[in-house]
Structure formats: C-alpha cells, structure tokens
Amino acid sequence: MVNEERDGYDPSAVEEKWQRRWEERGTNSFTLDELRSADDPYYNLMMFPYPSAEGLHIGNIYAFTGADAHGRYQRLRGRTVFEPMGFDAFGIHSENFALKVGKNPMDLIPSNVANFTRQLKRIGGMFDWEHSVDTTQPEYYKWTQWVFLKLLEAGLAEQKEAPVNWCPSCKTVLANEQVVGGECERCGTPVEQRRIKQWFFKITRYAQRLLDNLGHIDWSERTKKSQINWIGRSEGARLDFPVVDDAGNETGTVIEVYTTRPDTVFGATYMVLSPEHPLVDTITNPGLSAPVYAYRDKAKSKDLVARQKVDKTKTGVSTGGYCRNPATGEAIPIWIADYVLMDYGTGAIMAVPGHDQRDFDFAKQFELPIVRVVAGPGDDADTPLEEAYVGPGTLVNSGPFDGTDVSDSVRALTDWAAENGWGEAQVNFRLHDWCVSRQRYWGPPIPVIHCDACGAVPVPEEDLPVVLPRIEDFKPDDSGISPLARVEEWFVTTCPKCGAEAKRETDVSDTFLDSGWYFLRYPSTDFEDKPFDADITRTWLPVDMYIGGQEHAVLHLLYSRFLIMVLHDLGHLDHEEPYDVFRAHGLIIAEGAKMSKSKGNVILPDPVIDEFGADTLRTYLMFMGPFEEGGDYRAEGIQGPYGFLHRLWDSVLTAEDGESDPDVERKVHQTIRQVTEQIPALAYNTAIAAVMECLNAVRSGGRTAKRAEVEPLVPLIAPFAPHIAEELWERLGHEGSIFDGANWPEHDEAKAVESSITIAVQVNGKLRASIDVAKEAPEQEVVAAARAEDNVKRHLEGAQERRVIYVKDRLVNFVVG
RNA sequence: GCCGGGGUGGCGAAAUGGUAAACGCAGGGGACUUAAAAUCCCCCGGGGGCAACCCCUUGUGAGUUCGAGUCUCACCCCCGGCACCA
Structure with a gap:
C-alpha cells in the first residue's frame, strides 16, 4: 500500500515522530515563567476522566479530540493555549472495582493512570503533562482538604x-x-x-446567586436549563395554620405550610403533614396514635422506590387533630401522608383538593370535602369538579375575594394574610x-x-x-x-x-469536591505551599472554554460554581464564575446502537489507531456529525478521512510552484473563510467537509496542485490531524512546529468572490431553469435572460404574468395566474 | 406529566425563507494497469417518458408566503433530563 517512490503517507511513522518531538521540545508544556508571562492566554479545559481499568473508549476520545481541536485552533490563531489533563481517580467507581478484583486501589490507580496517559498521548492531544493532577495524590488532596x-x-x-x-x-x-x-x-x-x-x-444559601449568574454566562442553553430546573426556584407564601383542640380553642401550636397558591386558601379543606414532621407527636389524638405511628414507621422503612412512584394510590392516616383554616376560620382535619415530603418547603401542606390533582386524588380516596374556589370560563361557584382545576378564572367561595381574577389573586391573598399576621410571601428552592x-x-x-x-x-x-x-x-x-x-x-x-x-x-x-476545584490547581501545580497562585490564577482564570458531558450539567458544574463563588467571597479569587464558556459534546453511538459492554460494540481507539493512525481517527470522529450532537461510529466510514489524508499528503508533496488556477484559488479562499467561521462554532463536520471539497477541486481531473493552493489547507486541517499537519508543514520548508506561530491563513474576500453566479429561474415557485449570469448583473438583464430560456418560455406561454420576484444573485420567480 | 434536543437518500449527514440531499460511506459503470492497489471520470431519493422534459419527495395534517426542510398551530414517533417539589 505504501508507495516508496512517491514517499507515501505512513501515519504511525509521522505520529511517533511528532509525539516524540513535542515531548522533547516541550511544545505543549509551560514552564512557570511561561505561565506567568503568557501573552493572550487561553485556558482550554475539558472534563478530566476517571481512570478506569478498561482504558479510554471512543466516546472519551471523541470528547477530548473535540476539545483539543478547539485548543489547537485557538493556538493557530495566535493565542497562548493552556490545555491540561488530569485524573479524577478517587471515589466509589475505583473503590468498587478494586473490591471486585480484590486489589488495593492504591495499587490499581497508578497503572490505570499510566495506561490513560499512554492513550491520551497517542491520540495527539495538546496536553501539558507538566501540569497534570491526580486527585488521589496527597499533594493534590491536601488542597481539597x-x-x-x-x-x-x-x-x-x-x-x-x-x-x-x-x-x-x-x-x-x-x-x-x-x-x-x-x-x-x-x-x-x-x-x-x-x-x-x-x-x-x-449550597442553598447560594441558590439565588447560582440562578442569577446563569443569565450572563455563555453556556449551552440546554445546560443552563438543567441547572435552572435543578435549583427549582418557586414563588409562593408561607401560611400559618393554628392547631385547635376538641373545643375549637387554639393550643398555641402553629403549623406552617408553603404553597404556591395562597389564593386557594379558602379551598384548603384539610392539612397534610409529612410522616416525619416533628409536630406529628404533638398533634396526634392519643386514641389514634397506634395507626399514626404504624404509618410513620412504615413510611420510614419504605424504600424510596415505592415512595417516589407517582402513579401509585395515595396512602395516609388521620391524626385526629385539627387546625383552623385562617381564611375561613373553620377547623380542618390533619392527616399524615407520604406524598408530602419532609425535605421540601415546610414538610406540611394545606390541601386544596379542588385545585391540586394530588390533593384531589387523596380527598377522593379518603372522602374528604372538595371545595371549588376558582371558577374557569363557563363555571360558577357550584360547578362540580371532576378533577382538580388549575386553569385561569376568578375566585369563588372565597369570601371578600370572590370575583378576583386568578392573575391578581396570589398577590391579593398574600397581602391579606400578611396584614392579618398569618403569612408572608416566600421564595422556595428545590435545591438541597x-x-x-x-x-x-x-x-x-x-x-x-x-x-x-x-x-x-x-x-x-x-x-x-x-x-x-x-x-x-x-x-x-x-x-x-x-x-x-x-x-x-x-x-x-x-x-x-x-x-x-x-x-x-x-x-x-x-x-465532587475533588473535581469542584481542580481547574484552579492545574496552572499552579508548581507551587507546593498554596493551592493556587494569585497572579497565575488572575492570568489564566476563568476558564475560557470548558467542554464536557451533558451528564455533568447539574452536579459537577453546579458544585464547582458554588465553590468558586465561596472562594471568591472569602477573598481567594477575583472571579466568581469558573467557566466563561461551556459546551456539552454529543454522545457517540456505534453502528446505530448505544455502545455497551453487554452488546459488545464498544469501540476502542488502539486498534483503530494501529490500522489508520490517530489523525485519521480524530478527523473521522469530528467528521461524523455536529460535535454538540454526537454521531454514529461506523467502521466503514473511516475510509473517507483515511483516503482524504492520503490525498492531501500526496497533493502537498507533489505540489509545484507557479500561478494558481483562478477557480481553484477562489475555492481556497472560500474554504478558509468557511473553516474559520465554523471551527469556533464547533461545526467541525462541515469544516472538514469544506477542506475535502477544496482538495477535490485542487485535484479535479487529476491535475497537479500548485503550492499556493494546498499550503493553506495544512493549517486548516491541523486542529483535526495535527501530526500530518506538522510533517507537511515541515516538508513545505517551515521551521519549528506549525502550532508555534499564528499560522492560521487569512482569506482574501476579493479572491473569494464568484465572478459569475448560477441563478434559479422559477415559474410559480417551481424550478424551470438555471442561468449563469455575471455577478452584479442588472436586474433587467437577468430577468430578460431568464425569460429567454426555452423551458421558461413554455411555462409562461398563454398565462397572465402577475409579478416577477427578483432576489439578487439567487433567483427569478415569475408569478403567473 | 413537565422541560430540552431530534425526525431529510441504502447509511453518517448538508442546507442566511430562495435550485433539497453539499461532504463522506456503501453500491454500479468506465479510464489507466499484464493484474491488483492507488488515482481519475461518470451514475446513484421515487415514479413516468424514446427524448425534451414532467410529476412526487425532508415524521403526519393544516396554515402564513410569489416561494417552507427552515416560520405558525395541532398531532405522531425517537433520544436525553426532571418528576407526588405543594
């Protein structure tokens, strides 16, 4: 396969050579001085892996390659890019695995780390191995502590x-x-x-701030949404329900409830406490303590699977106690039920069966009264309820508030409760x-x-x-x-x-504490006397780009935001948000199916690299589909990028001096323009497609490339295929690493412009012809040329021409009727 | 149930409201070659037609528009996340 005479492309030779050189020359690593004096620093971070015994699979490689391509691109643009890598090696994963194989994790982790490091070097990541972290090393966890x-x-x-x-x-x-x-x-x-x-x-003390800051950080919308949902802010009111004795006198005990619908308080016909609620003992009527305690014990021992089943039948028991609905003044029964959770709100609810489906189900189950307090369109105060009504309408059966529109009623009732001293507006968070x-x-x-x-x-x-x-x-x-x-x-x-x-x-x-601050440590691993150096931290943080899995959208990302906010408040950091930009990569499937050990379709990188090389693997992974959406790894498909890199190699090494062909030159400039737009947008698949298309144009008809036509393609493909890019760059006569200069090409807009343009000609929106016209041709001329087409003539014949739609450089549409 | 993201050829996928299917895989045909590989050229959504061409086609159904894969509404399916959160 290797054609000696033409000096064929031998991926493993090229890759070994450049990996060795990068290491020898310290291409990707910083000295302390370099970190301190970095010009135009760019911190390119990716989520560090947990070093499993199995090694990296193609899904990990996909994520790291996409992040690495971004870092390499920034570097080619002239930024000073710090791209560290480390190991999140503590935790239950490692421990359970160690237990399973009967070894000590202290022995297991180092060999896993060594294997991961080997693999990460092999895919050509631009990692600074001088600034790595391993969360299980005392030098690291000293600072976690x-x-x-x-x-x-x-x-x-x-x-x-x-x-x-x-x-x-x-x-x-x-x-x-x-x-x-x-x-x-x-x-x-x-x-x-x-x-x-x-x-x-x-962390709940920071809930509002964690929520507010989401408004001004550049994260994928999806990730922000996940955090918003997780924080779960809700606005409502705290209301007080006084407990009463058999004679209807207040006992002095007050039950607080949290509700988002204080306006439905007139419809609160009973109260429910969580079984674990501290007032259960006080409230329970002595005669009923047996069933109440039995229920409580059952709820306590019940596993959360059963307790969290939404569609199960509601259960609960009456405590025999009563409290007064502060709006109606009536005594209502107090129940306990496991559908009320102790760790949200106050652990007690006012049950409004008319307007909350859970309460409605419970009331039906135990034959408790249901009162309508909101009338929807066409309802009146006595319209029976078949299910809880949660739509718009006006209040009914609500004393002085009858007729209040639901849009105003929350505020009105909250104010009323506050004036009378039995409630106030309250914000609640789901976050624990x-x-x-x-x-x-x-x-x-x-x-x-x-x-x-x-x-x-x-x-x-x-x-x-x-x-x-x-x-x-x-x-x-x-x-x-x-x-x-x-x-x-x-x-x-x-x-x-x-x-x-x-x-x-x-x-x-x-x-999550280990991984909550690791990015602060990377640039400061040279310091043993402090977790992070103030100057270096100011230089490098916040992280410019963070790429990782959507599965960490809430836990890791929220906890690390919290920790950085706290360290900021304590005066240790200038910034309070750790990551300026976060993007989640997509997931890789294999041959149309989710990768899993049991299916036996897990793709491992090593054999693929053995056969095709890391550059081909990287390019293929990035070519499969949009980076943020993932892709389907199909073994056959790798042939495309493999052949492409061979042709690129061939064209660059056989390129001749001399004038570029004008059409090819135009294509080259268009390609530079497109790739420069698409790489920062992580549209890697279309960027690679553009370079392929350009190379096709260069080689079209078997022609020999001109140097000027292929030289710019080398940096364009370098983020994806760094080793071959280095080798070609060197063979083109450049000194040093392609990544050590701002070697990204610039396009010349004038040279990218098409001289003639193909215009679509439609009749009633259906394509009837296409015509080539000069760019900037006057409208009249274009329309005349369009009209002159035989096929257009035929469709215009005998019809009444009503309008002509003309879109410059795009189309002409004759509207006939 | 709620919140995201999707649904386009045999397959992975492209398309600022303006020629749907770029790029790649797989497949077919050809050139070069003793042969093969590599390379290059052509074909490749469906239907009709000798041909020129015509009709249909982006999950389904409506709508807006001269024109809709793209915008609006309703619905179906797939993938993720959350879920008795009062």
Whole structure:
C-alpha cells in the first residue's frame, strides 16, 4: 500500500515522530515563567476522566479530540493555549472495582493512570503533562482538604444528623442527585433511608446567586436549563395554620405550610403533614396514635422506590387533630401522608383538593370535602369538579375575594394574610444542601478532629494533608461507618486545641469536591505551599472554554460554581464564575446502537489507531456529525478521512510552484473563510467537509496542485490531524512546529468572490431553469435572460404574468395566474 | 406529566425563507494497469417518458408566503433530563 517512490503517507511513522518531538521540545508544556508571562492566554479545559481499568473508549476520545481541536485552533490563531489533563481517580467507581478484583486501589490507580496517559498521548492531544493532577495524590488532596476547611471556617459546612439515602449494595450514603427514581445511580439497588451524621455544604444559601449568574454566562442553553430546573426556584407564601383542640380553642401550636397558591386558601379543606414532621407527636389524638405511628414507621422503612412512584394510590392516616383554616376560620382535619415530603418547603401542606390533582386524588380516596374556589370560563361557584382545576378564572367561595381574577389573586391573598399576621410571601428552592461526607475508604479524609471537650475541631492548615492510610481491609460494611473507623492507630490523635486525646473524622469527602476545584490547581501545580497562585490564577482564570458531558450539567458544574463563588467571597479569587464558556459534546453511538459492554460494540481507539493512525481517527470522529450532537461510529466510514489524508499528503508533496488556477484559488479562499467561521462554532463536520471539497477541486481531473493552493489547507486541517499537519508543514520548508506561530491563513474576500453566479429561474415557485449570469448583473438583464430560456418560455406561454420576484444573485420567480 | 434536543437518500449527514440531499460511506459503470492497489471520470431519493422534459419527495395534517426542510398551530414517533417539589 505504501508507495516508496512517491514517499507515501505512513501515519504511525509521522505520529511517533511528532509525539516524540513535542515531548522533547516541550511544545505543549509551560514552564512557570511561561505561565506567568503568557501573552493572550487561553485556558482550554475539558472534563478530566476517571481512570478506569478498561482504558479510554471512543466516546472519551471523541470528547477530548473535540476539545483539543478547539485548543489547537485557538493556538493557530495566535493565542497562548493552556490545555491540561488530569485524573479524577478517587471515589466509589475505583473503590468498587478494586473490591471486585480484590486489589488495593492504591495499587490499581497508578497503572490505570499510566495506561490513560499512554492513550491520551497517542491520540495527539495538546496536553501539558507538566501540569497534570491526580486527585488521589496527597499533594493534590491536601488542597481539597484546605477547601473543606475554608468552607468550615466560613460557616458553610456543618455536621448534622439527617435522613440520608443509603445504598445497601454499595453500603454508602448517596446524595439526592445520585438517587435515580429511588434507585442507586450506580448499581440500581433500591435505596433505603437512614439517619446518619453527615457533613453538609450550605449550597442553598447560594441558590439565588447560582440562578442569577446563569443569565450572563455563555453556556449551552440546554445546560443552563438543567441547572435552572435543578435549583427549582418557586414563588409562593408561607401560611400559618393554628392547631385547635376538641373545643375549637387554639393550643398555641402553629403549623406552617408553603404553597404556591395562597389564593386557594379558602379551598384548603384539610392539612397534610409529612410522616416525619416533628409536630406529628404533638398533634396526634392519643386514641389514634397506634395507626399514626404504624404509618410513620412504615413510611420510614419504605424504600424510596415505592415512595417516589407517582402513579401509585395515595396512602395516609388521620391524626385526629385539627387546625383552623385562617381564611375561613373553620377547623380542618390533619392527616399524615407520604406524598408530602419532609425535605421540601415546610414538610406540611394545606390541601386544596379542588385545585391540586394530588390533593384531589387523596380527598377522593379518603372522602374528604372538595371545595371549588376558582371558577374557569363557563363555571360558577357550584360547578362540580371532576378533577382538580388549575386553569385561569376568578375566585369563588372565597369570601371578600370572590370575583378576583386568578392573575391578581396570589398577590391579593398574600397581602391579606400578611396584614392579618398569618403569612408572608416566600421564595422556595428545590435545591438541597450538598451532602459531602461518605462512609467509605477511597477519598480524602475530612480534615476534622472530634474532641470530647472542644467538639469538632478543624485540622490546622499546617497539618495538612491528613493522609489517607493504606489499609488492606477497606471493604465497607453495613454499620454505616467508614472503614477508617476500624483503624484505631490512624484515627486516635490529639486535639489541636486542648491537646487531649481525640478522634479523627473517619468519613471521607465526596468526589465532587475533588473535581469542584481542580481547574484552579492545574496552572499552579508548581507551587507546593498554596493551592493556587494569585497572579497565575488572575492570568489564566476563568476558564475560557470548558467542554464536557451533558451528564455533568447539574452536579459537577453546579458544585464547582458554588465553590468558586465561596472562594471568591472569602477573598481567594477575583472571579466568581469558573467557566466563561461551556459546551456539552454529543454522545457517540456505534453502528446505530448505544455502545455497551453487554452488546459488545464498544469501540476502542488502539486498534483503530494501529490500522489508520490517530489523525485519521480524530478527523473521522469530528467528521461524523455536529460535535454538540454526537454521531454514529461506523467502521466503514473511516475510509473517507483515511483516503482524504492520503490525498492531501500526496497533493502537498507533489505540489509545484507557479500561478494558481483562478477557480481553484477562489475555492481556497472560500474554504478558509468557511473553516474559520465554523471551527469556533464547533461545526467541525462541515469544516472538514469544506477542506475535502477544496482538495477535490485542487485535484479535479487529476491535475497537479500548485503550492499556493494546498499550503493553506495544512493549517486548516491541523486542529483535526495535527501530526500530518506538522510533517507537511515541515516538508513545505517551515521551521519549528506549525502550532508555534499564528499560522492560521487569512482569506482574501476579493479572491473569494464568484465572478459569475448560477441563478434559479422559477415559474410559480417551481424550478424551470438555471442561468449563469455575471455577478452584479442588472436586474433587467437577468430577468430578460431568464425569460429567454426555452423551458421558461413554455411555462409562461398563454398565462397572465402577475409579478416577477427578483432576489439578487439567487433567483427569478415569475408569478403567473 | 413537565422541560430540552431530534425526525431529510441504502447509511453518517448538508442546507442566511430562495435550485433539497453539499461532504463522506456503501453500491454500479468506465479510464489507466499484464493484474491488483492507488488515482481519475461518470451514475446513484421515487415514479413516468424514446427524448425534451414532467410529476412526487425532508415524521403526519393544516396554515402564513410569489416561494417552507427552515416560520405558525395541532398531532405522531425517537433520544436525553426532571418528576407526588405543594
């Protein structure tokens, strides 16, 4: 296949040569001085991988290649591009895998990291390996612990007993967002509830700001929407319902409810508390305590799968207690039911069965009264309700507010409640505080010491890192306590405050804490005495472009925004948003189907690179479809880019000096224009198509290329196929790396302009001919030429011509009737 | 149920309201070659016609427009996310 005489393209030779050179010359890495003095810095970040034992698959390669192409493009435009790579190697993934194969994660991770590094180098990523991070290294997690301490100092970390999601299979606590439909996100086991002491970060204090800032950052709309939904802001009111005794006298206890429809308060015919609500004991009529407690115990033990089934029949029991509806003054019964959740709002609701479908279903189930308080068009106060009515209308059965339009009623009723002292407007968020503790082994120990006298004492900064000890028995058990709690020689220590014997915190922190700040560390890995250097951070951050998976739209991206906001507020950072631009890449499928181990259709990069080379693989991946939408990897399809790179090689190396052909020259300038537009828009597939089309024009009819016709194509393809670009660039006589200068070509608009243009001629919007006319030809002339076409004549014959639509350089349309 | 993103040839996909299917794969035919590879040229949505040409075609149905893959409305299907959040 290799034609020696013509010096054929040998991908593996070219790729090995340039990877070696990049390493020898430090093409992609920065010295500390270079980081400090960078001119026009551009921080090109991509989500760092978790180094699995399987190695990188084509989906990872796709994401990294797309991000790398962006970085290489910026570099060719003259920006100083910092493109680091690291490993997110702590966490339950690694730990579970280690358990499965019976090895210690401390032994496993380094070989996985080595394999990932090999693969990442092999695909020709422009990574600065001098500034890599591995979250499991004490030099890194020392500063993860430092971040924890900063939050603790700021009063944003607290330990409290809380009902948590417990996965009985992983034997660990899961954050709410790691529970999917009541099941463990990772293993699919139904999740149970437990009460365990946990560390929380108070991200809810930042909810409004996290929401507001979304308005001015350049992120994919989709990602922003996900965060907006996750934060879940809702506006409504807090209303107070006083508890009354059998005689109808207030007992002094007040139940607060949160509602978004305070205007329907006249329709609140009963109240429902969450089974876990603290007032359940107080309110329950002693005669009914048996069934109430039984129900509560059942709800408590019930796994969240059953509890979260939406379409299940509503259950609940009456407490026998009553409270007064502050609007109507009437006593209404208090129930408990598991459809009311303790961790949203106040854990209690006023039930308005007429206008809330859940309450309606419950009322039907237990024969509770249903009152209409909103009349839709054509309804009156007594129109029976077949289901909850949530549409527009006016208030009815609402005393002084009858006739108020629903559009004004929320405000009117809220004001009324506030004036009378039983309520006020309130904003609520769906977002919960971030549970950061894990009762596991494979993570950074939380840097706290528990002292009987002094309580929870932060580990002094100078004592960091709290090193995770190597232990052989790291298997979690059912106790809900970290494996570290079995290592007495590790956890017994002295209190930094009073010197008494004390115990270390044995929980480790969530991996999302590791990944919440890693991009601050990359440019500052040269510093051992601080997490990040102020000057360097000012130079490089915020991140200019962040590319990663949409699956991290809420968790990782929200948590890292929160941490950066906190560090900003504490005076450690100038910026408060970590990423100026974020774009989510699409997902790769293979042969029309989702890639999965069980289907056996997982594509691995190494054999593809062996056969075709990294440049071909990269180009093919980027050619398959729009980067933000993903694509379908078809083994056959790689032939296209493979042949294309061969032809490019051939044309460049056989190119002759001399005048370009004017038509080809025009094509070249048009191509430069198009590619320059499309690469920053991540429209890689069409950019590559344009270069292919241009090369086809250059080679059309078997002609030999002129140097001026193919030389610009080398940088144009360089973001996708960097090795061949380097080699061709060198063979064209240039010194040094193509990426070390602003080598992106510029198009000449005058040379890109077409001299003659093909114009569509339509009759009644149907194409009847196309004509070539000179650019800028006068309208009259074009219309006359159009009319002269035989086929047009035929269609105009005998018809009444009503209008002529003329669109310059596009078409002529005769409207006849 | 709610919120996103989609639905275009045999396949991956292109198309500022203006010639639908660029680019590529697969397929067919040809040139060059002893032969093959590579390369180059031609064909390649469906139907009709000897031909010139004509008709149909972007999930379905309406609408706006001289003109709709593109805009509007309704509906169907696929993919993601959220989901008893009061």
